Amino acid sequence: MSYKILEKREMVPNVHLIKVDAPDVAKAARAGQFIILRIDEEGERIPLTIADYDVEEGSVTIIFQEMGKTTKQLGTLSCSDDLQDFVGPLGHPADVRNLGTVVLVGGGIGIAPIHPQAKAYREAGNRVISIIGARNEGLLILEDEMRARSDELYVATDDGSKGHHGFVTDIVKEILDGDEEEVARIVVIGPPIMMRVAAGVIAPYDVETIVSLNPIMIDGTGMCGGCRVSVGGKTKFACVDGPEFNAKDVDFDLLMSRLSLYRDEEGQALENYNKCCSGSDCKCQ
Numbered sequence: 206m207s208y209k210i211l212e213k214r215e216m217v218p219n220v221h222l223i224k225v226d227a228p229d230v231a232k233a234a235r236a237g238q239f240i241i242l243r244i245d246e247e248g249e250r251i252p253l254t255i256a257d258y259d260v261e262e263g264s265v266t267i268i269f270q271e272m273g274k275t276t277k278q279l280g281t282l283s284c285s286d287d288l289q290d291f292v293g294p295l296g297h298p299a300d301v302r303n304l305g306t307v308v309l310v311g312g313g314i315g316i317a318p319i320h321p322q323a324k325a326y327r328e329a330g331n332r333v334i335s336i337i338g339a340r341n342e343g344l345l346i347l348e349d350e351m352r353a354r355s356d357e358l359y360v361a362t363d364d365g366s367k368g369h370h371g372f373v374t375d376i377v378k379e380i381l382d383g384d385e386e387e388v389a390r391i392v393v394i395g396p397p398i399m400m401r402v403a404a405g406v407i408a409p410y411d412v413e414t415i416v417s418l419n420p421i422m423i424d425g426t427g428m429c430g431g432c433r434v435s436v437g438g439k440t441k442f443a444c445v446d447g448p449e450f451n452a453k454d455v456d457f458d459l460l461m462s463r464l465s466l467y468r469d470e471e472g473q474a475l476e477n478y479n480k481c482c483s484g485s486d487c488k489c490q
């Protein structure tokens with residue numbers, strides 16, 4: 206079985222949106238879940254969050270940043286190309302309930318996984334305040350979509366080219382310091398360092414804070430141990446126990462050190478790919 210690409214576009218440099226024909230995945234998908242795909246038979250399996258799904262159309266949308274060999278290769282595919290595998294939905298859905306006011310924070314490519322959550326939290330009756338951030342305006346994704354799915358939207362850029370000049374966490378702190386909102390939950394998704402900083406900033410306020418972890422994953426079934434993380438001093442497998450966990454319990458240092466375990470091999474794979482592939486004309490694996 207293969208999975209046809211229905212739509213493909215580059216949203217900002219090196220960040221692509223791909224809509225895939227995958228009716229069974231779309232039917233079962235919930236916000237917070239992910240898929241594991243393989244481009245072809247020799248391909249590496251990579252996990253990507255379900256950024257959107259449409260049951261009627263039978264489609265699932267993923268949004269990814271080019272990081273290494275597989276995401277770079279994925280970026281060269283076009284409409285009507287096929288993916289070999291598209292397995293999911295995997296992981297626990299986000300624990301979406303009517304809680305009152307929920308703050309959703311997405312940094313960089315982390316805005317993609319926050320996007321379905323905004324819709325789900327709003328449909329569950331919450332007041333949704335979203336905060337999205339990027340290094341600069343040219344790298345910001347899904348601003349209009351997030352505005353449409355949120356009661357309030359704040360934008361932050363590191364260089365001040367759009368919205369608040371600074372980090373998303375500055376805005377989180379402002380909201381928590383103000384007396385206008387009683388925040389029931391904060392969901393933070395982005396690079397591990399951003400999630401760790403956010404967890405530290407929010408800790409003194411004692412507001413439930415959820416993060417979605419992105420360790421290296423291989424099988425996605427709890428068998429290989431690749432996605433091992435430490436949460437509350439206990440070993441958890443992000444693929445089956447997560448990917449969402451309570452931020453205050455996560456050992457972010459371990460997460461970050463395990464993410465760099467295969468840096469040499471990943472660098473080599475990318476170098477080989479760059480040497481023998483140009484555009485979509487790849488001659489070797």
Ligand SMILES: Cc1cc2nc3c(=O)[nH]c(=O)nc-3n(C[C@H](O)[C@H](O)[C@H](O)COP(=O)(O)OP(=O)(O)OC[C@H]3O[C@@H](n4cnc5c(N)ncnc54)[C@H](O)[C@@H]3O)c2cc1C
Binds near residue numbers: 254273317420
């Ligand atoms: C549950 C989950 C959801 C994710 N959702 C998204 C998403 O929506 N959009 C997005 O752009 N990225 C997402 N990622 C990260 C994405 O899987 C990696 O960027 C991708 O696997 C990199 O593969 P590569 O071959 O291009 O790069 P590589 O050269 O293999 O690696 C580049 C970097 O990506 C990380 N990485 C490598 N392999 C994996 C792997 N199998 N699993 C996780 N991280 C890996 C490593 O930190 C490495 O330093 C998600 C990861 C997880 C675990």
Ligand code: FES
Binds near residue numbers: 423428433443
């Ligand atoms: S990816 Fe293998 S145990 Fe989670």
